[in-house]
Every structure is written in C-alpha cells, then in structure tokens.
Amino acid sequence: MKVLTANRLTDGEAVWYANGGWAEIIDHADVAHDKAAEDRLEAIGATAYANNEVVDINLIDVTVANGVVEPVRLREKIRAAGPTNRSDLGKQARPVAARAA
Amino acid sequence: MYRYDEFDHDFVQARVAEFSDQVTRRLAGEITEDQFRPLRLMNGVYLQLHAYMLRIAVPYGTLNSKQLRMLGHIARKYDKGYGHFTTRQNIQFNWPALSDIPAILADLASVEMHAIQTSGNCIRNVTADHFAGAAADEVADPRPYAEILRQWSSVHPEFSFLPRKFKIAVTGAERDRAAIQTHDIGLHLKKNAAGELGFAVYVGGGQGRTPMIAKKIRDFLPEADLLSYCTAILRVYNLYGRRDNKYKARVKILVHETGVEEITRQVEAEWQELKDADLKLPEADIRAIDAYFAPPALTDRPEGDEAVKLARLDSKSFSEWLDQNVVTHRHPDYAAVTISLKGIGEAPGDASDSQMEAVADLAEKYAFDELRVSHEQNLILPHVARADLKAVYDALVDIGLATANSNLISDIISCPGLDYCALATARSIPVAQEISLRFASLERQREIGELKLKISGCINACGHHHVGHIGILGVEKKGAELYQVTLGGSADENTSVGEIIGRGFSSAEITDAIEQIVETYLGLRLDRNEKFIDAYRRVGPAPFKEALYAGEAKAA
Numbered sequence: 001m002k003v004l005t006a007n008r009l010t011d012g013e014a015v016w017y018a019n020g021g022w023a024e025i026i027d028h029a030d031v032a033h034d035k036a037a038e039d040r041l042e043a044i045g046a047t048a049y050a051n052n053e054v055v056d057i058n059l060i061d062v063t064v065a066n067g068v069v070e071p072v073r074l075r076e077k078i079r080a081a082g083p084t085n086r087s088d089l090g091k092q093a094r095p096v097a098a099r100a101a
Numbered sequence: 102m103y104r105y106d107e108f109d110h111d112f113v114q115a116r117v118a119e120f121s122d123q124v125t126r127r128l129a130g131e132i133t134e135d136q137f138r139p140l141r142l143m144n145g146v147y148l149q150l151h152a153y154m155l156r157i158a159v160p161y162g163t164l165n166s167k168q169l170r171m172l173g174h175i176a177r178k179y180d181k182g183y184g185h186f187t188t189r190q191n192i193q194f195n196w197p198a199l200s201d202i203p204a205i206l207a208d209l210a211s212v213e214m215h216a217i218q219t220s221g222n223c224i225r226n227v228t229a230d231h232f233a234g235a236a237a238d239e240v241a242d243p244r245p246y247a248e249i250l251r252q253w254s255s256v257h258p259e260f261s262f263l264p265r266k267f268k269i270a271v272t273g274a275e276r277d278r279a280a281i282q283t284h285d286i287g288l289h290l291k292k293n294a295a296g297e298l299g300f301a302v303y304v305g306g307g308q309g310r311t312p313m314i315a316k317k318i319r320d321f322l323p324e325a326d327l328l329s330y331c332t333a334i335l336r337v338y339n340l341y342g343r344r345d346n347k348y349k350a351r352v353k354i355l356v357h358e359t360g361v362e363e364i365t366r367q368v369e370a371e372w373q374e375l376k377d378a379d380l381k382l383p384e385a386d387i388r389a390i391d392a393y394f395a396p397p398a399l400t401d402r403p404e405g406d407e408a409v410k411l412a413r414l415d416s417k418s419f420s421e422w423l424d425q426n427v428v429t430h431r432h433p434d435y436a437a438v439t440i441s442l443k444g445i446g447e448a449p450g451d452a453s454d455s456q457m458e459a460v461a462d463l464a465e466k467y468a469f470d471e472l473r474v475s476h477e478q479n480l481i482l483p484h485v486a487r488a489d490l491k492a493v494y495d496a497l498v499d500i501g502l503a504t505a506n507s508n509l510i511s512d513i514i515s516c517p518g519l520d521y522c523a524l525a526t527a528r529s530i531p532v533a534q535e536i537s538l539r540f541a542s543l544e545r546q547r548e549i550g551e552l553k554l555k556i557s558g559c560i561n562a563c564g565h566h567h568v569g570h571i572g573i574l575g576v577e578k579k580g581a582e583l584y585q586v587t588l589g590g591s592a593d594e595n596t597s598v599g600e601i602i603g604r605g606f607s608s609a610e611i612t613d614a615i616e617q618i619v620e621t622y623l624g625l626r627l628d629r630n631e632k633f634i635d636a637y638r639r640v641g642p643a644p645f646k647e648a649l650y651a652g653e654a655k656a657a
Binding site for chain 2 (some may be wrong): 007009010011012013014041049051055056072073074075078079082083084085086089090
C-alpha cells in the first residue's frame, strides 16, 4: 500500500494527497492498493509538481490501522509526526481536533 | 571584528535583492523547481523532512551581540523559537517558510550576515579556532587570514562550480582546536625561525564515507603567499578532481589517488606561475584586515584573583563550572568562557530565541561585544574579566546555560539526524540525549575526564563521528536504526580516524554499550591523568571488544 507525499512549495510543510487535495496530516491520505492506483497517484503528483504546488514528490509505503494511515519507514513516521525529541513541534503538536478536521 | 565596507554592503544587498526576486518568481510559478533548486542552495536554503532549512554563515565563528540578537529575533519571528548551531560554526533554522526567506535575508543583511555559500560545490564558510584572539597559546589571531580567504572565495568565478564542496579551517596555535586535518585545506598559522608569520599547509582531509587525514604539503608558506598557494591547490583540484562520481569528488580522494608527492609537485608547479603575480598579498592589505581584529582594550583587572577565590569558596557549582568551562586567556586578568549548549538531556547545539538574546546581552555587558560559535556546537565569550566570571555564571544559571560539561562525555557533537535531515538514515539527537542523561552526574563525568563523543545520523559524518574518541554512526539496517561504534578517533593536532569496534547496536542497546566502553576504560586506565584517548592508544581495541562482545562469542 502506498500514499503520495510531498512538501508544499510556499512553506515546505509536509503534505499527503487526500480526497482531491493536499492534507497537512497523513491520517486519511488516499491509499493506492495496486499498481494502477499508484500510477494514478504518481500522475497527480507530477501534475501538482508541474503546477508548482508541491516539491519533492514521493510514493511511500504505508499500512492502515483502524482507518488511519501509518507510514512504514521511520523516516516517514517522523515526517508525519515531527521531531521525536520535540513533541511540541510538527504535526504531533497540533490539537487532536485539528488533526481530525 | 570585521566590519563590512561599502563593497561588502552592496554585494550582500544585491544578493538579497536578486534572491528575493528569484523566490518571488518561483512562488509565482515563473521558474521551475529544477531551475530554482541550485539558486536556493547557493543561498543556503535546503528542503528537509518537515520544512525548508536555512543555513546562515557565521564567518570563522565570530559574532557580535547585535548579530546574535538578530538570530534570536529570526528564531522567534520566522521560525519556531530556536536555532541549531552546527559543526561548521554556522546556525540553521529548521522551519522557515520559503515565502519568508527574503525578509529573513534582509534582516540578516542589516547586521552584516548572509547565507551565501553555505551550500553548493564552492568554498564554504572558513572556520577557525573558537578561542582565536584570546588563547594564551596562540602565535597570532588566525581570523584575519580567514577573512582574507572569505573575501577571495566569495562568488569566486573560477571556484563556484568545483567537483564538490570545499572546506578550509585555520588555527593559530600548536594545539589544534579547529580540526584542521579533517578539512580540504587546513592552515596552521605559525612563525618561522626569523619570526615571520606563515602557514603549514595541509590538504586532503575530510570525513564522510571515506575519512582521510590531511597531508602536510608545505611546512612554511609566507603569509603573503596565502591566496596564490590556495589558488594553486584549488586549480589542481578543479582540473583533476573527479566529476564522474560524487563519492570520489572531494580533494581527499584526489590527494589519495594521486599521491602526496605528486600532488605537492603539481601544486608547487602551478604556484610558480602565480606566486609573484597579482595574488601576492601586499603587507599593507594584510595589516589593514588585521586592524579589524585588533583585540579589545583589556584593562588590567587584578581584583579578579581574589574575587574568583572568594566565589569558589562560596559556591561549589561555580567552582566546578570554572574548572570545566573557563580557560586561560593571554591576559592574566581575563578568561575565555564556554557556554555549553549541551544541557543534560538537551539537543546538542540548540539555543532558544530568549537564550540567544540573553547571551547577546552578556557579551555586550561583560565580553566586549564578542562571541564565538565553536565547531563543537557551543558558544564562547572569548574575553571575560576574571572579576566578572561569577556574574556571568549567575546569569547563565538563570537561562539554563551553565552546564559545567565542556570536553566531558555529555559535551556531545551531534548532527540533526533523522529527526530533521532528509539525508539521515538514523536519529542522532535522541541518542545524544539518552547518553547525556545516563551520565547526568557531573561528578561521574569529571571522574571519567576528557572524552569527546560524536554522533552522526548517516555516513556523511556531519556529526564528526570518525574523529570522536567514541564515535557513533547511525545507519538503517533491515528497517531499524543500527548504531556502529568507532573508538580512538581524534580531531586535534594528533588527528586519528576511529576504528570500528564490532557489530552495531540497536537504539535500545547503544547507551549500555557506551557505558560499557566507559567502564572498561575506567578499569584499565593507569591513573586519573590518563585520558580515554591516551588509554585507547596504549591498549588498543582488544579490551573494549572483549567487554562488549565476549559473551556473544561464548554463546555462539
């Protein structure tokens, strides 16, 4: 399973493709379950890159637990949460309500 | 310290305007990322895991109060309230928006700072001994030469697209605190028998995936020949350095593959063509730059001895800080103070906005407005009257920066690692924090004595693990973090590259392994005066291997 991730051009914020747009949290990112879906995400990424919305596009491996997307690699877990030594920074620092929104 | 002249101001302002325009055009979609990327890198803007990162040059690690205050301001206004001081005496901000970077650069320019050449395959910030101008053992202040090199290398047309990045370090003392033998060019400022100033020139040092100790190619280069000789080295490198393989492109590989004799011959031959031409430094020009670095007028403050003696009796913690973080100054009434950015359990090199501002205030009040950033990721007040040490200490206690651990095991060099860096393969900061907490007792740290522990989160070795007495390299293996330990490295005048001691350790095991190494050392040292590195050089790796792995061999 893979999701599409990138960093937003204007501020570098890590974002994931979800529901027709770029979300600031990974939880409900669009998951590709097969090669065809991966190709679709890749095409969306290429378009967004060409449109100067995002940079550093990548498809990353994920699992889904209780409907929430979780990255497989530590690197991507840290991107999705924030520095592990600073729980007051990054996505992990946001109120849960804001994360769910 | 150096002050910008009209040319410098115009140059930096013009660059701010140029890059601001480039950012505007990028945000408007007029230029692509492929076009923009090399432009942003030339201006210190990287893209990391969570955001952009801005690396700002601190030339040869020297700052004044106004500049540090500005860094605090930038941390607060544009970032998340802190900055990270690096192993190249620079500072990095981890969270700036691209759209804010023009404003940040304009703020920096207002205090004579910039981010030019903090990335890219060019000559990077020239680093120097952090005690330059203050050290009792110094022949002369190396910073004027670092400044001359800065002026020469800034947007040097011939050396802006080298095979790979290029780092120069300068020291003015026999005791090398600038790690010159781990640099592409290392310069040791010294005097010859006639009392003239010049340099021993080292070439081809470096860390990364292929650590190499620089080779001395000249024992004494007259100061007037500094630029012509460096030009000759860069020309040979630019011509013959490998551009086909990024991992073999540094000058260390060229020196290694060509051989020191042949490379010396090539450099000398090139230099013969250059030495008597327009790169020869006129005496008056050297002295003019020297004048910028004239030491502050240090008035005698003989009351310091008595003041320090009394304060020592009064406060054990002050006394310990004095022993650990305060070093001898060339003026007997003064001292150089290391402000540790390695609080127990803290991220090495990080300072908050308010800490930066408070330290700037201290420098203004007690240290002639001068500050240094050390490559060991601490701040330095180079000139403090001994009579004022207690006041400085008390102020540092108030802002949480009085940890008395300079050169002890918790004074850890660490790269940002996987918590921030897009290149990293494992985390560094949490490992540093856990080791620091394990050895939290300063009494225990002092019992262990001088021990330089350095951690990198990938093979690029920004955390200088190769030259740590104990080095830790974090890698990714089978999806998990694995930490390799090297022992016996050193980055001083007796530079050595550490040896891998054996199989790596998981993040859960690494702190225990370090403690085991330290306990082994304590058990075998001849006495308290035998430092870790000396003991290791005497006994070699065997006792440490035995302590770490003997159980496994038997089990197997």
